[in-house]
Amino acid sequence: MNNVEWTIAEMLNNPEILEKATNELDMVVGKDRLVQESDIPQLNYIKACSRESFRLHPTNAFLPPHVARKDTTLAGYFVPKGSQILVGRLGLGRNPNIWDEPNVFKPERHLAGHVGNSFDVTLMEPEMRFIIFSTGRRGCPGTKIGTSMTIMLLARLLQGFEWTLPNGASQVKLVPADSNLFMAKPLLACAKPRLAPTLYSKIQV
Numbered sequence: 342m343n344n345v346e347w348t349i350a351e352m353l354n355n356p357e358i359l360e361k362a363t364n365e366l367d368m369v370v371g372k373d374r375l376v377q378e379s380d381i382p383q384l385n386y387i388k389a390c391s392r393e394s395f396r397l398h399p400t401n402a403f404l405p406p407h408v409a410r411k412d413t414t415l416a417g418y419f420v421p422k423g424s425q426i427l428v429g430r431l432g433l434g435r436n437p438n439i440w441d442e443p444n445v446f447k448p449e450r451h452l453a454g455h456v457g458n459s460f461d462v463t464l465m466e467p468e469m470r471f472i473i474f475s476t477g478r479r480g481c482p483g484t485k486i487g488t489s490m491t492i493m494l495l496a497r498l499l500q501g502f503e504w505t506l507p508n509g510a511s512q513v514k515l516v517p518a519d520s521n522l523f524m525a526k527p528l529l530a531c532a533k534p535r536l537a538p539t540l541y542s543k544i545q546v
């Protein structure tokens with residue numbers, strides 16, 4: 342939920358990205374049926390948007406604490422056995438040595454290097470350039486369901502509604518709260534249905 346809220350906020354500040362994501366849904370799914378989980382492999386731009394949002398706006402600043410089981414050396418630093426390790430998600434996701442223009446929302450960076458239509462962007466990041474589900478033995482066991490829930494929520498909201506900011510505003514303040522990394526103020530946006538009325542059975546009077 343947090344990832345989707347930040348993604349739509351970033352998209353409202355970058356209308357060309359919102360348009361590209363909506364166009365992908367119209368091309369892959371069309372407007373006569375709702376997007377389904379089976380469409381997810383084809384929704385590479387939507388997944389790239391979600392990845393980019395996880396990079397910039399992780400839900401927690403740190404991974405749960407881990408302990409070094411043996412002496413090790415990492416990036417030139419000696420880490421003695423028994424050390425408590427707290428991996429900083431914000432620091433990784435916005436590391437200028439890894440990411441070009443680290444503070445800019447650029448989903449295209451997750452498509453670079455992929456050619457043709459046969460590739461599949463995922464929410465996995467085994468190289469730990471940033472963290473979504475983490476990796477290794479204690480990495481998240483819920484990667485599949487986590488991906489399906491996140492991408493379905495985002496794709497349904499984008500496919501089903503045209504999003505605008507209320508009262509003629511043109512920018513959302515992308516500021517995290519003081520006490521956590523959720524948006525300081527919950528996103529307020531206007532949603533206008535963009536598909537045939539028969540597809541909104543739950544909201545028909």
Ligand code: HEM
Pocket residue numbers: 404405472473474475476478479480481482483484486487488491
């Ligand atoms: C988008 C959704 C989700 C994200 C981004 C996410 C991310 C994470 C992360 C970063 C960790 C810590 C890994 C580490 O310490 O290295 C974790 C652990 C864990 N996650 Fe998730 N998770 C998600 C959804 C889920 C779901 C749906 C389930 C269960 C159905 C789940 C179950 C767990 C469990 C049990 C652990 C602890 C694993 C362990 O310590 O061995 N997660 N998750």
